[in-house]
Amino acid sequence: MEDLEKVFDHKAFGYAYTRIGNPTLSAFEQKINELEGGMGAVCTGSGMAALSTALLAVCESGDEIITARGLYGGTIDLFHDLEKLGIGIRFAEELTADAVKSLATEKTRAVFGELISNPALKVLDIPAVSEAAHERGIPLFVDSTTATPYIARPLSLGADVVIHSTSKYLNGGGNAIGGVIVDGGKFDWDFCKFTALSEFSKYKKRAFTVRLRTDLWENLGGCMAPMNAFLSYIGMDTLGLRMAKICENADRLARALSKIPNIRVSYLSLTDHPYHQYLKSELSGYGGGIISFRAGSRERAFRIINDLKLAFIASNIGDVRTLVIHPASTLYCRVPEAEREAAGVYEDTVRISVGIEDAEDLIRDFTEAIENNK
Ligand SMILES: *Cc1c(COP(=O)(O)O)cnc(C)c1O
Numbered sequence: 001m002e003d004l005e006k007v008f009d010h011k012a013f014g015y016a017y018t019r020i021g022n023p024t025l026s027a028f029e030q031k032i033n034e035l036e037g038g039m040g041a042v043c044t045g046s047g048m049a050a051l052s053t054a055l056l057a058v059c060e061s062g063d064e065i066i067t068a069r070g071l072y073g074g075t076i077d078l079f080h081d082l083e084k085l086g087i088g089i090r091f092a093e094e095l096t097a098d099a100v101k102s103l104a105t106e107k108t109r110a111v112f113g114e115l116i117s118n119p120a121l122k123v124l125d126i127p128a129v130s131e132a133a134h135e136r137g138i139p140l141f142v143d144s145t146t147a148t149p150y151i152a153r154p155l156s157l158g159a160d161v162v163i164h165s166t167s168k169y170l171n172g173g174g175n176a177i178g179g180v181i182v183d184g185g186k187f188d189w190d191f192c193k194f195t196a197l198s199e200f201s202k203y204k205k206r207a208f209t210v211r212l213r214t215d216l217w218e219n220l221g222g223c224m225a226p227m228n229a230f231l232s233y234i235g236m237d238t239l240g241l242r243m244a245k246i247c248e249n250a251d252r253l254a255r256a257l258s259k260i261p262n263i264r265v266s267y268l269s270l271t272d273h274p275y276h277q278y279l280k281s282e283l284s285g286y287g288g289g290i291i292s293f294r295a296g297s298r299e300r301a302f303r304i305i306n307d308l309k310l311a312f313i314a315s316n317i318g319d320v321r322t323l324v325i326h327p328a329s330t331l332y333c334r335v336p337e338a339e340r341e342a343a344g345v346y347e348d349t350v351r352i353s354v355g356i357e358d359a360e361d362l363i364r365d366f367t368e369a370i371e372n373n374k
Contacts, residue, residue, distance in 0.1 A: 004016070010214060018223070019218065019223045022226050024226040024233070025043055025224055027233060028224070029041040029042065029043050032149075032166075032236070033182055035149040035153075035239075036154075036155055036162050037156055038155055038162070038182035038183055039183050039184060039186075039205075039206065039209065040182075040209040041181065041182045041183070042217050043178060043179065043181075043224040044180065044217070044224055045177065045222045045223055045224050045225070045228075047143075047166070047168075047179040048074050048078060048165075049222030050163045050164065050165070050179030050181050050222075051078055051163055052222070053220055054141060054181045055078075055087075055110060055141070056082075056196075056216060057208060057211050057212055057216050057217075058109045058194060058196050058208065059110065060087075060195060061085060061086030062086060062087075062088075062107060063087055063107050063109040063196075064088040064090060065079070065082070065111075066090045066092065066095075066100055066103045066110070066112070066138075067079065067111070067112040067113065068093070068094055068095035069092070069339060069342035070117050070120050070344065071143075072117075072118065073332055073343070075143070088107065090103040093342075094122070095111070095124060096125065096128070097125070097131065098132075100129055100133050100138075101132055104132075108136065108138050109138065109139075110139055111129065111140045112141045112143070113129065113140070113141075114142070114145075115147045115152060116151075118344075119290055119292040119343070119349065119351045120266075120343055121267070121268050121273065121275060121287075121292075122344075123278035123283065124142065126159050127157055130157070130158030130159055134158075139160035140159045141160065141162075141163065142161070143165075144163070145164050145168050145169070145318075146168070146289075147283065147288060148170065148239060148243055150284075151288060152283055152284065155182070155184040155186075157282060160184050160186065160187040161181060161183055161184065161187075161208070162181075163180070163181055164179060164182075166232045167316070167318070168316070168317050168318025169239065169242070169243065169289070169318035170235060170236055171231065172236075172238060172242050173235055173320060174316050174318075174319040174321075175235075176227070176228035176231040176235075178228045178229065178232050179224070183206075185206060187208070189201075199215075200215075242320060243286070246354050247286040247287060247289065249355070249359045249362060250267060250288065250290070250291055250352075250354040253352070253359065253362050253366065254267030254270055254287075256363040262296060263294060263296070264293060266291070266293065266294075266344070267290075267291045267292075268287035268288065290352070290353055290354075291352045292344065292349050292351045292352065293350050293352075294346060294349055295348045295370075296348055298328065298348055301348050301350045303373040304350060304370055305324055305326060307372055308366065310365040311323065311324040311366075312324070315330060316353070318353060319353065319355060321357070322357055323352070323355070324352050324353075325350075325351050326351075327349055327351050328340060328346065328349060
């Protein structure tokens with residue numbers, strides 16, 4: 001009883017109950033924390049649980065968050081939910097340093113962006129945006145799901161908190177939903193301003209993670225299932241191999257498709273991509289696994305997708321198998337057109353999440369499907 005009493009009182013390390021802590025979850029958290037170079041990580045039941053828990057840990061009713069249009073659809077919906085709780089969301093067209101300067105107020109508690117958005121493939125300039133945020137005493141939260149620590153480590157570029165949907169590339173096999181919040185531990189919280197954290201002020205730079213661990217994450221209950229942590233941990237053993245192959249395949253496939261007339265291809269390693277300059281400066285030269293192309297019409301996009309023999313039609317990304325979808329009629333079917341287009345999703349957009357198959361096979365599959373459906 002004495003030992004367990006200390007565990008419950010946070011005076012001794014130990015496992016009291018799986019929602020609050022579990023050795024498999026700890027192993028998974030330590031691994032992603034090391035990869036991202038963080039001070040501590042908390043894993044969650046999904047990427048959405050990671051996003052909602054992380055933002056609610058620093059925001060109360062009346063506070064504000066700065067973000068951009070063109071986010072992951074679920075995240076846009078989450079921001080509308082947060083608005084209903086009294087948290088103001090200020091949407092910039094593009095999340096730049098200037099946007100932060102003009103939208104920041106006394107009430108701003110977080111700047112939130114995606115390192116590589118999908119499928120628009122806008123790249124967040126983390127050094128510039130974090131500098132603008134830090135000058136105003138605001139932390140930068142980055143969703144790095146599509147980049148993974150193989151391509152970039154946002155904390156080392158200036159971000160304060162990194163969030164992943166581990167359901168995608170970190171797991172890699174599409175067999176377990178999950179999320180993780182990694183705290184860089186460098187942000188200097190002003191506890192008069194961040195009243196959501198003031199109860200935890202004695203933990204100083206660890207206040208965010210301590211609040212998650214002993215309060216909000218525990219109480220909202222969005223923990224990860226240990227079996228999912230186990231599957232994702234094993235998946236992460238091959239992250240480097242998979243990402244190297246996925247990025248190489250995507251680069252080769254995008255180059256091959258860009259030579260076909262009557263389609264318009266978007267991929268970060270193509271020199272005509274508007275965010276190509278960030279490939280070297282922030283992304284270690286890797287463009288990631290998402291390619292999109294515009295087929296000219298929704299009807300042609302459907303015909304091409306239906307004609308593919310190797311690629312699976314699925315809404316997921318980050319799998320070892322190549323997945324393809326028509327986002328406008330599925331993932332974005334309830335998103336208004338202007339918001340949908342800000343996310344790079346047009347009526348004729350086809351999204352590809354490139355897998356680890358043989359590159360020649362993939363090029364042949366897509367080339368034939370496109371050329372057979374003119
Ligand atoms: C999938 C995804 C999410 C949501 O993650 P889930 O694990 O599906 O809850 C959040 N952000 C991005 C960028 C994603 O791709």
